[in-house]
Amino acid sequence: xxxxxxxxxxxxxxxxxxxxxxxxxxxxxxxxxxxxxxxxxxxxxxxxxxxxxxxxxxxxxxxxxxxxxxxxxxxxxxxxxxxxxxxxxxxxxxxxxxxxxxxxxxxxxxxxxxxxxxxxxxxxxxxxxxxxxxxxxxxxxxxxxxxxxxxxxxxxxxxxxxxxxxxxxxxxxxxxxxxxxxxxxxxxxxxxxxxxxxxxxxxxxxxxxxxxxxxxxxxxxxxxxxxxxxxxxxxxxxxxxxxxxxxxxxxxxxxxxxxxxxxxxxxxxxxxxxxxxxxxxxxxxxxxxxxxxxxxxxxxxxxxxxxxxxxxxxxxxxxxxxxxxxxxxxxxxxxxxxxxxxxxxxxx
Amino acid sequence: xxxxxxxxxxxxxxxxxxxxxxxxxxxxxxxxxxxxxxxxxxxxxxxxxxxxxxxxxxxxxxxxxxxxxxxxxxxxxxxxxxxxxxxxxxxxxxxxxxxxxxxxxxxxxxxxxxxxxxxxxxxxxxxxxxxxxxxxxxxxxxxxxxxxxxxxxxxxxxxxxxxxxxxxxxxxxxxxxxxxxxxxxxxxxxxxxxxxxxxxxxxxxxxxxxxxxxxxxxxxxxxxxxxxxxxxxxxxxxxxxxxxxxxxxxxxxxxxxxxxxxxxxxxxxxxxxxxxxxxxxxxxxxxxxxxxxxxxxxxxxxxxxxxxxxxxxxxxxxxxxxxxxxxxxxxxxxxxxxxxxxxxxxxx
DNA sequence: TTGTAGGCGTTATCAT
DNA sequence: ATGATAACGCCTACAA
Numbered sequence: 001x002x003x004x005x006x007x008x009x010x011x012x013x014x015x016x017x018x019x020x021x022x023x024x025x026x027x028x029x030x031x032x033x034x035x036x037x038x039x040x041x042x043x044x045x046x047x048x049x050x051x052x053x054x055x056x057x058x059x060x061x062x063x064x065x066x067x068x069x070x071x072x073x074x075x076x077x078x079x080x081x082x083x084x085x086x087x088x089x090x091x092x093x094x095x096x097x098x099x100x101x102x103x104x105x106x107x108x109x110x111x112x113x114x115x116x117x118x119x120x121x122x123x124x125x126x127x128x129x130x131x132x133x134x135x136x137x138x139x140x141x142x143x144x145x146x147x148x149x150x151x152x153x154x155x156x157x158x159x160x161x162x163x164x165x166x167x168x169x170x171x172x173x174x175x176x177x178x179x180x181x182x183x184x185x186x187x188x189x190x191x192x193x194x195x196x197x198x199x200x201x202x203x204x205x206x207x208x209x210x211x212x213x214x215x216x217x218x219x220x221x222x223x224x225x226x227x228x229x230x231x232x233x234x235x236x237x238x239x240x241x242x243x244x245x246x247x248x249x250x251x252x253x254x255x256x257x258x259x260x261x262x263x264x265x266x267x268x269x270x271x272x273x274x275x276x277x278x279x280x281x282x283x284x285x286x287x288x289x290x291x292x293x294x295x296x297x298x299x300x301x302x303x304x305x306x307x308x309x310x311x312x313x314x315x316x317x318x319x320x321x322x323x324x325x326x327x328x329x330x331x332x333x334x335x336x337x338x339x340x341x342x343x344x345x346x347x348x
Numbered sequence: 349x350x351x352x353x354x355x356x357x358x359x360x361x362x363x364x365x366x367x368x369x370x371x372x373x374x375x376x377x378x379x380x381x382x383x384x385x386x387x388x389x390x391x392x393x394x395x396x397x398x399x400x401x402x403x404x405x406x407x408x409x410x411x412x413x414x415x416x417x418x419x420x421x422x423x424x425x426x427x428x429x430x431x432x433x434x435x436x437x438x439x440x441x442x443x444x445x446x447x448x449x450x451x452x453x454x455x456x457x458x459x460x461x462x463x464x465x466x467x468x469x470x471x472x473x474x475x476x477x478x479x480x481x482x483x484x485x486x487x488x489x490x491x492x493x494x495x496x497x498x499x500x501x502x503x504x505x506x507x508x509x510x511x512x513x514x515x516x517x518x519x520x521x522x523x524x525x526x527x528x529x530x531x532x533x534x535x536x537x538x539x540x541x542x543x544x545x546x547x548x549x550x551x552x553x554x555x556x557x558x559x560x561x562x563x564x565x566x567x568x569x570x571x572x573x574x575x576x577x578x579x580x581x582x583x584x585x586x587x588x589x590x591x592x593x594x595x596x597x598x599x600x601x602x603x604x605x606x607x608x609x610x611x612x613x614x615x616x617x618x619x620x621x622x623x624x625x626x627x628x629x630x631x632x633x634x635x636x637x638x639x640x641x642x643x644x645x646x647x648x649x650x651x652x653x654x655x656x657x658x659x660x661x662x663x664x665x666x667x668x669x670x671x672x673x674x675x676x677x678x679x680x681x682x683x684x685x686x687x688x689x690x691x692x693x694x695x696x
Numbered sequence: 697t698t699g700t701a702g703g704c705g706t707t708a709t710c711a712t
Numbered sequence: 713a714t715g716a717t718a719a720c721g722c723c724t725a726c727a728a
Contacts, residue, residue: 022721033699038723048697063504068480069426070721072417073704080460088446091439098436101463110481112428113461115449132416133458156411241647270648277650299589300618301649302625370705381715386707394713418705421720 021062029062030055041066072134081323082112082135084126086144092293093141096166096316100139103320109136109327120149127153137161137323143168143211162326166319167211167312169335176326177335178319180310182211182292183218185340189262189290189308190222192342198260198288202233202251204272205264206244212264215292219262233258237268244268248275252287259287266291270301273347289347303346310340369410377410378403389414420482429671430460430483432474434492440641441489444514444664448487451668457484457675468497475501485509485671491516491559510674514667515559515660517683524674525683526667528658530559530640531566533688537610537638537656538570540690546608546636550581550599552620553612554592560612563640567610581606585616592616596623600635607635614639618649621695636696651694658688 023041027034032051039047040055041064047055058064072078081104085093101111112133116126123145130138138158140150146168154163154172162174169177186203193201203219205212216234223232233255237247248271252258263269269291273283283289283303291298294309315338325332371389375382380399387395388403389412395403406412420426429452433441449459460481464474471493478486486506488498494516502511502520510522517525534551541549551567553560564582571580581603585595596619600606611617617639621631631637631651639646642657663686673680 020721023723024721034722035700035724036698039698042723046697051697065476065480065505067421067482067721069417069420069482070704071723073415073421073706073721074723076704078417088449089439089442091437094437094442097461098463101436101461105462110477111461113445113449113459114453115446128413129458132413134415134417157413241644267644267648274648274650296589296615297648300615300622300645302622368705371707372705382705383707383716384714387714390707396713399713415705418720419707421705421722422707424720 082130082138085141099316100320124153131157138163140165146210183214186215186218187222193260194226199227201260244271245275248272266295266297306348430478430486433489447664472501479505486511488513494558531562534563534566535570541608542574547575549608592619596620614643614645654696
């Protein structure tokens with residue numbers, strides 16, 4: 001059996017081909033107007049129960065799937081959220097994306113993802129793309145977006161949709177900032193080391209993001225407070241396993257009395273521990289080590305790694321929920337801070 | 349200075365507000381028809397050099413940005429590629445997404461990403477979403493999509509766009525399969541162990557994906573070939589660090605003569621090494637260990653980890669390039685296999 | 697309860 | 713080289 005549908009014939013057998021079925025086609029078959037079908041599709045009132053049932057059946061039978069593109073055009077809403085990440089390969093960001101996507105998916109939103117890198121030009125370009133794609137909201141993952149450049153771009157291209165920045169602060173009327181208290185957290189790490197008698201500490205960072213700058217501040221603050229008399233020691237290594245490895249060993253050679261280390265990320269700490277052990281140093285007996293992020297790396301090294309849990313899970317979940325709330329028109333706070341806490345393991 | 353634009357006034361000062369400027373508005377100001385503006389916007393021929401210049405200037409001045417939604421509706425192409433991942437948090441998949449996104453971005457394509465989980469129902473649902481969103485192509489990341497269920501769904505919902513499956517095979521006319529030769533690779537791993545005098549081997553896997561099944565087959569094949577006389581020993585651990593840890597130790601207790609291990613993923617191997625060391629066993633002297641994926645984990649443990657590089661980088665790059673090729677209408681092979689190779693480090 | 701008509705912003709096909 | 717006009721598929725007053 002064949003029925004004529006607009007541009008061709010579609011077969012009504014078991015596995016009918018998915019020709020494009022429009023609301024118009026259904027209307028014609030059901031002998032009603034397209035608007036009635038539309039009402040049914042969108043669960044709107046004012047359609048007789050029997051007609052509704054009849055149409056629903058047809059919808060199913062023909063596997064009608066609304067064209068989001070057309071729908072977006074008329075409703076002026078794409079039901080998409082744009083996500084900007086400097087590098088999607090960093091695990092705590094992907095975790096964030098995971099929760100975001102899961103949460104938004106529940107409510108029928110899709111995620112448009114872009115790796116922007118950290119260059120000003122690229123970031124600006126992608127913010128333009130977000131406007132072009134008419135996303136309903138934007139999420140900037142990571143403190144790298146806390147720049148004047150991004151702020152200008154948002155001001156120019158994304159003024160009429162809510163923008164969320166994850167672990168950073170941008171002061172604009174439509175921007176919501178959700179940050180972790182890394183500064184306070186790192187200060188507490190110094191305190192922990194100090195409590196264990198480790199007053200000769202060092203802070204090792206690969207490169208400075210706004211977030212890492214806060215950690216550094218927290219470190220210096222902590223040393224001033226809990227190790228008074230000792231100088232803070234900050235090492236910047238650059239990115240790459242060999243660099244971190246060498247920097248750690250170099251640090252021990254130039255400052256052999258160091259007995260406590262805080263790394264700006266768990267991954268660095270894992271490499272650092274390896275570097276220490278291969279110098280014949282024991283962790284934590286000779287040097288206590290703390291990482292940051294409380295990621296899966298912590299359980300993967302020997303000894304297992306004490307780490308500052310900056311609550312990235314909570315942070316992502318908060319962002320996810322907030323995005324939806326705002327899209328629903330609810331009012332939420334424009335700036336939220338989430339407190340971090342230390343998870344102690346064998347390395348301290 | 350103010351100029352009337354459709355729905356309101358827009359200010360021509362330094363930081364003008366981004367009212368929605370349409371092709372129509374520009375046309376009116378330039379005293380030409382919308383079609384001419386459209387031609388300019390799309391770099392089409394048949395427009396006088398002077399008019400083109402004039403319009404380009406206006407476009408810039410008013411920060412005109414075309415509405416992708418409307419454009420998609422008429423061109424029937426969203427310039428979006430849909431990417432399905434079972435869990436975006438697994439690193440080798442995010443690596444893939446990274447390359448894909450970077451490559452496609454160059455050519456003006458955007459990436460819609462969905463975590464589908466591995467349930468049949470969800471996967472089907474997201475494949476429907478891809479149709480709804482009218483993506484120009486779909487990429488399924490990972491062997492988990494090599495199922496009858498997915499095949500049926502593709503057949504029903506995605507017949508008219510190219511679909512790519514990364515590290516899996518689905519036989520449909522519009523589906524392109526790019527797979528790594530993991531079977532052969534793992535067999536080579538057994539050979540390496542055997543060459544080092546490790547004939548009592550074991551293969552440890554957390555759970556069975558089609559890819560992991562191939563690895564297992566490769567393992568068994570390898571044992572039959574290179575360790576004839578010895579029985580293959582396969583351990584399924586389930587997911588989670590403690591489970592893997594315990595399974596490794598349990599394995600050594602029940603089979604104390606085991607002197608070579610292949611883990612289905614680097615991460616498992618890292619945990620396995622820790623478990624072995626904490627039993628007082630030396631790696632590689634007592635037990636040689638090989639991981640799979642050649643990920644960053646390999647450099648992060650002590651000893652550093654020998655690993656089968658299944659060329660996921662090449663695989664992703666190949667997919668990325670292929671997607672673009674096909675979108676350009678080029679013809680490419682429907683099935684590609686990429687050979688893997690072993691990267692030897694300290695653990696063997 | 698249902699249908700009609702107009703519009704969302706763009707591109708594409710004809711004329712001119 | 714340029715312009716009028718009709719789609720694209722859907723939603724939504726407003727009219728019936």
